[in-house]
Amino acid sequence: MQEDVISTRYIKVDPCCPDRTVIAEAALVLRRGGLVAFPTETVYGLGVNALDGTAAARLFAVKGRPADNPLIIHVAGRDMVFQLAGQVPEKAILLMDIFWPGPLTLVLPGGKGVPAWVTGGLDTVAIRMPDHPVALALIREAALPVAAPSANISGRPSPTTAGHVLCDLAGRIEVVLDGGPTGLGVESTVLDLTAPTPQILRPGGITPEDLQNVLGAVEVHPGIRAGSEWCGETRSPGLKYTHYAPDAPLLLVEGSPESVTAKIVDLARQYRAKGLRAGILSCNGRKEFYGEGEVLQAGGRDDPAAVAAGLYAALRRFDELAVDIILAEGIKDEGIGLAIMNRLRKAAGHRLLRV
Ligand code: AMP
Ligand code: MG
Secondary structure (H helix, E strand, O other): OOOOOOEEEEEOOOOOOOHHHHHHHHHHHHOOOOEEEEOOOEEEEEEEEEEOOOHHHHHHHHOOOOOOOOOOOOOOHHHHHHEOOOOHHHHHHHHHHHHOOOOOEEEEEEOOOOOHHHOOOEEEEEEEEEHHHHHHHHHHOOOOOOOEEEEOOOOOEEEEEOOHHHHOOOOOEEEEEEEEOOOOOOOOOEOOOOOOOOOOEEEEOOOHHHHHHHHHEEEEEEHHHHOOOOOOOOHHHHHHHOOOOOOOOEEEOOHHHHHHHHHHHHHHHHHHHHOEEEEEOOOOOOHHOOOEEEEEEEEEEHHHHHHHHHHHHHHHHHHHHHEEEEEEOOOOOOHHHHHHHHHHHHHHHEEEHHH
8 A cells, every 4th residue: 555645853852851842742743643763762753643543554654564563562661551451561660660661571471452463463572761861851751661673764774863863764653762873773672571480582682691590590582593584483473584684685694793894894795896886894803804895894893882883884884885784793792792683684584604
């Protein structure tokens, strides 16, 4: 179905202390069933009233999101959790005490009143409290739970600036609140508390180690380290889809930093000999080894948090540079590195190389 083009209101907001009239205007748009993009501490979200199935259906159409991939509901207080979930286990309370507001999404038994468009028809709900003054002010002012996937066209790298949002969604959504670049740069950790042992369905800002320190046993879903679409059983429909992909094919090279660099140098030479423009994504801080060409660096040496913060912007920059192929360095998949490698492996699909 072809969407009508609408005028998108772009509004700058102070990320620490947002103007109340701006927030009130955006909250009214949400209350009327409109779509508002806003900054969170992870990436930009595209918000909609989580209790309005019709509005949520439009969000799926605008993003081109598969209907069976459910949305995370963003709340500004625990009262909303009790309203949305059928049951709130002790472990959930403990995790909220420690990690909320923050990049941890809890999958809880479903309740009543959440439309199937939001849950993807599952009997569970995914809920988090974002750690960003603009997001919290907007949810509070709207006095609604706000379902918010990343504010991008499905399958594209997630947006970490309002410019990225406009690039994908200008003319399709009512409002973009620009609170500057997001801090963390990758999405929240999704933790399923309805499984017998708590299970990470998507790695993110809160690491498996952080969760194990609080809960003891925590499993990591086997699909998380897979590159192409996951074919096994899953309670997280998002695992099935290729995500985070730039326009050009991305080839991910994993191994020791030295062997990865040597392989990428060799591959880049071969592609260039064929007249192709190879972009190189350095995540190990080894940019200087590659010489001239389109070499982008996400983060610096031994600084995975900086890699996370710069990852999606670098992938989008390769689109602007219109390279033919992207050769990306892998990093250790531990700590926040697990989230980074999960995104890179998804972006790579089947194109994974171990050296
Ligand atoms: P996004 O909003 O694009 O950042 O993606 C949200 C992620 O949360 C996807 O991977 C979804 O599959 C996952 N998710 C949302 N709701 C549920 C749920 N009820 N059970 C399991 N996973 C969920
Ligand atoms: Mg997304």
